[in-house]
Amino acid sequence: MKKFDLFLIIMACGLIGFGFYFSKKFKSDSDDNYNIKAKNHLTKHKSSSRKPTQDDDKNGKVSKNKSPIQSISEPAVALSLNSNKDQQFQEKYLSLKQCISSQNCNFSQEDPRSYELEIYKAINLHLQNLDQISSELKIKVLQSAAKFSDGYIKQTVLKQLIKDELISESWRDLVLQEYISHHNARLIPEAMEYLKSYTAESDRAIIHQTIFTEIANGSPKVANALAENLKTLLDQKSASFYKSNISNLEEGPIKANLNREIVDFEMQSSAG
């Protein structure tokens, strides 16, 4: 059996499992509320994957890449490469990545941090060639590169996800984990724009649970950015979710920002 076939079977099992999970979950939850289990959920399911749902198909949001979606926790290695180009790309990527831990590559040591920042800069430059490699390798690299803490690399990855319309459970979880739960507020508006593509109820539930958790306990700058940009993702159900949970937030600017978004949404929905 080919690796790809095996993967499809695994994905199908995953989909059935998730379908069961969410049918149970949403039968027991109230219709206008989500459970706040976002972080646990991410931990529990971050390496799962699924086939595109009917909603995905209907909205044309399936990944253009027909290749298997790998677990985000796996490193970008051990892929049988199709071409020299892939091989060269991967070799350089991995060697740059290796430089971070080895600390003995030929990058500037003029100050304590310059060495690592120069590596990030080189990786980001290398990632500008993503469109020249196979989609299989590209996916591997994107999954790996999103985990760098460098804001420019993260931005490059996010732009590529949007450009290639890469939509799946694992991409969703990657963005939630590496962008929404990270501390770089500048990336939040674009990350939320990306998450807008997830229209299935099950996706939205997880997205909003994560966002609320970050608003409550995340980086203050990120929390404010999430609250201020929430209109991108709000619908009746999620607005109701935030409204019923907002009282759990500490008084202050973050809560005020969130409340404002909810009021704006309600005003807009009711035409004033």
Next chain:
Amino acid sequence: MKKTIALLVVSLLAITFNSPDANAKVNTADFWKCESRQGGSWTVGRAASICLVKPFQQPSEVQSYWSQVTYDDVKYNSSTNIRKQENSRYSTEMNALVEGFASQYYVKRNPAAKSDEIEAWMKAILAVSYHESIWTHYRKGTDGQMRMLRGDFGHGHGLMQVDDRWHFAYVSDGGAARLQDNMIYGLDLFYSLWTKAGKASCVGGSSNYLARTRATYSMYNGGEGSVCRWKNTSHKWYKNDKNFWDHFQKQGWRQHVTNASTFKYNFSCLVQDGGLKCFDSEIDPRPPVAVPNPISNPAPINNPSSAYKYLVDNIYILKSRSLYCTWNNQFLSCLPAQLGTQCLIDLFGIDSDNAYIDLEAETTQIASTRMINPETKCIPSGEINVGDYISTQANINLRKTPGGAKLITVPKNRNYQVLNIYRNEKTNISYYLISAGSSSGYIHIGTPNEAKNFVKKSYANAAEKILAAKGEMIEVKNISGINMRKDPGGSLQLNIPARERLVVLSRILRGEEGHVYYKVEYKNTIGYVYSGRLAPIPNIKTWTEVK
């Protein structure tokens, strides 16, 4: 002593915080935007060098809001006794600020944290901020001018030494100069690394706090690949780890800190990045506010004028006569006798011609339910008010919040409509909210005496109109139209479709965010249409446009 100084010099020169969150390197010159540089003594609060804060932050803002944690060089250069007092005062205040900030931050991020974990985190933050800058941020030079720390040949900015080569956008918009912002930026990064350090093999468990602190610092200084650098004595930058550890152990600041900090910060607000508004409740000893007695005999609802008079007579006139506005959000904000006519309309829906009171929902609710935007304070007739037009008299930075991140610079001699006024009554510093093209934000106006240097009153025809006045025409922009209601937020009368044009009969602003309601007539019906809000950033144009 020499050894200590050398250690501090090395710390400041070599240990500049560079976050991996950023960024392509910008080759800023040494001491970029450094005006009127002065030296220091490498003692607490006096790390060299310092440059004027002016290119990044308004000096009067620093003076008004952060004087408690500003080191005074005049006192340093005075007698030994006065210098000692200043060191003690400054260290005590700085200790309170850093401790409070750090603990509040950690509890926000990790509400389930146990006390030993919080304590370990606080010790780490006290040490890292001391190590980075000897707790230096703002410093008033011997000439009385407000300056801030610029370490590492001018590249390291402030308490957490944010590097302008790696964080150019952030430094450039004033983030590194604003003390609370500088701290949040540093804490966000340190927290992220602290979490990672807890899982590092060389730490041996997240509750091994000393090792975790050292590993976090190694990453803070050298990047995530340096997590175990503190154990590698042959590493080029191990010396930084050693110096940090020396500071951590010696806690040099302790020698100056006394128990009593004189200033109470609103840490809960500060760690939420709340800007200068976090000082509203702490820095401002509020004027005595009239406390309304319960209205035992409500005026009849069919006589709103008498209800209004009752409220005014019984609650406000005597106790608040010296004020144009009260400060308590729960109560009506202005004294009618001292209001401008537009303010009467904005706050109470009172048409100044006949003093009619537009009581909401036709009930005798207590005054608190009728509070209008407290930021839209009533300004004495003749002064610039919300809805008025101004002409800029200088290039002024437009900031996201009062004194916050810079968005753009609005040029001199341009005209704008004032959409909100934020003023702290103790500092007397004002900011105007304006819209300039696609950007909306606050411009610094300063104290009433300074205001003329920034703006002067202008005329409606010279600027884009955002907020309509009585008699002006608006067009409905909201795609699904706007509902007309009997009162603001009251019962539905009808829906006015998009693109319909209406004449504004009066205007009401409600709530802290200045929700806008226009009184209009449509198809022989008079009622109110919602039109978005003014603060903190206006969204009126998605509802209506002035024609």
